[in-house]
Amino acid sequence: xxxxxxxxxxxxxxxxxxxxxxxxxxxxxxxxxxxxxxxxxxxxxxxxxxxxxxxxxxxxxxxxxxxxxxxxxxxxxxxxxxxxxxxxxxxxxxxxxxxxxxxxxxxxxxxxxxxxxxxxxxxxxxxxxxxxxxxxxxxxxxxxxxxxxxxxxxxxxxxxxxxxxxxxxxxxxxxxxxxxxxxxxxxxxxxxxxxxxxxxxxxxxxxxxxxxxxxxxxxxxxxxxxxxxxxxxxxxxxxxxxxxxxxxxxxxxxxxxxxxxxxxxxxxxxxxxxxxxxxxxxxxxxxxxxxxxxxxxxxxxxxxxxxxxxxxxxxx
Amino acid sequence: xxxxxxxxxxxxxxxxxxxxxxxxxxxxxxxxxxxxxxxxxxxxxxxxxxxxxxxxxxxxxxxxxxxxxxxxxxxxxxxxxxxxxxxxxxxxxxxxxxxxxxxxxxxxxxxxxxxxxxxxxxxxxxxxxxxxxxxxxxxxxxxxxxxxxxxxxxxxxxxxxxxxxxxxxxxxxxxxxxxxxxxxxxxxxxxxxxxxxxxxxxxxxxxxxxxxxxxxxxxxxxxxxxxxxxxxxxxxxxxxxxxxxxxxxxxxxxxxxxxxxxxxxxxxxxxxxxxxxxxxxxxxxxxxxxxxxxxxxxxxxxxxxxxxxxxxxxxxxxxxxxxxxxxxxxxxxxx
Numbered sequence: 001x002x003x004x005x006x007x008x009x010x011x012x013x014x015x016x017x018x019x020x021x022x023x024x025x026x027x028x029x030x031x032x033x034x035x036x037x038x039x040x041x042x043x044x045x046x047x048x049x050x051x052x053x054x055x056x057x058x059x060x061x062x063x064x065x066x067x068x069x070x071x072x073x074x075x076x077x078x079x080x081x082x083x084x085x086x087x088x089x090x091x092x093x094x095x096x097x098x099x100x101x102x103x104x105x106x107x108x109x110x111x112x113x114x115x116x117x118x119x120x121x122x123x124x125x126x127x128x129x130x131x132x133x134x135x136x137x138x139x140x141x142x143x144x145x146x147x148x149x150x151x152x153x154x155x156x157x158x159x160x161x162x163x164x165x166x167x168x169x170x171x172x173x174x175x176x177x178x179x180x181x182x183x184x185x186x187x188x189x190x191x192x193x194x195x196x197x198x199x200x201x202x203x204x205x206x207x208x209x210x211x212x213x214x215x216x217x218x219x220x221x222x223x224x225x226x227x228x229x230x231x232x233x234x235x236x237x238x239x240x241x242x243x244x245x246x247x248x249x250x251x252x253x254x255x256x257x258x259x260x261x262x263x264x265x266x267x268x269x270x271x272x273x274x275x276x277x278x279x280x281x282x283x284x285x286x287x288x289x290x291x292x293x294x295x296x297x298x299x300x301x302x303x304x305x306x307x308x309x310x311x312x313x314x315x316x
Numbered sequence: 317x318x319x320x321x322x323x324x325x326x327x328x329x330x331x332x333x334x335x336x337x338x339x340x341x342x343x344x345x346x347x348x349x350x351x352x353x354x355x356x357x358x359x360x361x362x363x364x365x366x367x368x369x370x371x372x373x374x375x376x377x378x379x380x381x382x383x384x385x386x387x388x389x390x391x392x393x394x395x396x397x398x399x400x401x402x403x404x405x406x407x408x409x410x411x412x413x414x415x416x417x418x419x420x421x422x423x424x425x426x427x428x429x430x431x432x433x434x435x436x437x438x439x440x441x442x443x444x445x446x447x448x449x450x451x452x453x454x455x456x457x458x459x460x461x462x463x464x465x466x467x468x469x470x471x472x473x474x475x476x477x478x479x480x481x482x483x484x485x486x487x488x489x490x491x492x493x494x495x496x497x498x499x500x501x502x503x504x505x506x507x508x509x510x511x512x513x514x515x516x517x518x519x520x521x522x523x524x525x526x527x528x529x530x531x532x533x534x535x536x537x538x539x540x541x542x543x544x545x546x547x548x549x550x551x552x553x554x555x556x557x558x559x560x561x562x563x564x565x566x567x568x569x570x571x572x573x574x575x576x577x578x579x580x581x582x583x584x585x586x587x588x589x590x591x592x593x594x595x596x597x598x599x600x601x602x603x604x605x606x607x608x609x610x611x612x613x614x615x616x617x618x619x620x621x622x623x624x625x626x627x628x629x630x631x632x633x634x635x636x637x638x639x640x641x642x643x644x645x646x647x648x649x650x651x
Binding site for chain 2: 204205206208209210211212213214215216217224227228301302303304307
């Protein structure tokens, strides 16, 4: 098992290098650079602007700059933002707790809505209720997050005045709307996964064995069946959680939520390559770690997976 | 025989499955009475309705698509037909339990085997978790698995061991009625004998009444008191073991015996029954076996045979016995 974990963490290295290189290239290709953003509107001659560029080292070839960045990163130095001159790590981790909060809250919304709905659909396969549930779930996917966010805002903040419109506050209420918006977006996939995984399990002989033992129907479904359907559900919820840790830029914009998604978006708009790259690398790392945790959780859900991990460890 | 308690009483059971506008008649007019401590062999080829009959006894048939009709289904005096869900849950596993055909898929892969036995005990007996676990471990030992393996999962067991676990689960609360649905079909021959022997021991120990569903007449001869032969959803011959084996009446039962390999005649070819069982969606109006029966007349194809009494211990559903001199070949030889 430990070998497996170490192997997965080592696989992070090429992923991080690839991701950072990609961001570097794309940022380089895009129109304008950080200097043109800083100096925009300032009364400066082209020579002066060029001098600033020279001083910031932006005139050197891309690969040289990337090499320098990579070397710094390996020592744990993610550089400083070109705009605010603050260390990237500090900027990222001041914002990160808010993102974690939102990611977890929206995943809870996701789980609470999708799993019961998916189970219900599977048990009433082909019925009107099943179809209605599937349409409802699909609607969650089809509605753009910014639109849904705005509609919820109109309803709960403007008309009913129950909840605050911005997500920046520290109280519980301020996170409800962003979390619900994000959770509904996640719901479609999770519900469908739950439904199909449960459909598969509901046909299994061991449920008949459980019923023949006299296990109450509720327990047959929620314990015997659900635990067997857990792996695909866990994968979906985990992937969505990992994605949410990267920050939902759109939702953060709509609710003025101070998370890392907005940080990244601002960095890109300002052509702040160091900050953008740092954000991407950190988000990638966090995503990979969350997915790894999900993989480890498999072993707790299904003893057969545990046996596989153990066997894989012994072989090598 | 009449002094013993009736533990399973099924009267005129019919089970249909309504799928895509078609009706498949899986079981028709089956009546089974089972007394304490006796074993009934339910014999017939695949698709004859044996398993469906058994599932109906537990009221475990999915409705829809299934439709159960019966005058009576009683387990130890409990009406299974009209019982509410929570009442059924109390009867299943306690008064009646079932060993399923395929041990490979009958156990839940994500719980250890001890927990799966313990669950049944916790549901039906007022014991603490520790006591129930202890009893589960005793059950495991009873079926010949060391208690140390109680924390292991189904995938760590072989097929024969899994079947023992399934048996341990179904016997955990010492049910009055045990239905064993081809308990040895999925096992290899060496294990078959062990499992059968074990089931017989347990039956003698607890006085459990058993229905042994099988298509292996050898198993029937070895372990049953009564035999019911099923064909296309009906019981076509029913009697004591001795009567069915030595005084065979129905042509289909004869066919079953003829298709057994004969140890005294190794050169002879097997004599399978020609043809196939009718599709449950289109069972003929006359005798369902007529098309495959060497004795069939035109009358057989038109009229549904009534159940005729051969003697107190034997009934048969075959029209030809209305003719006074009719005798199938096997009984002629035996007689």
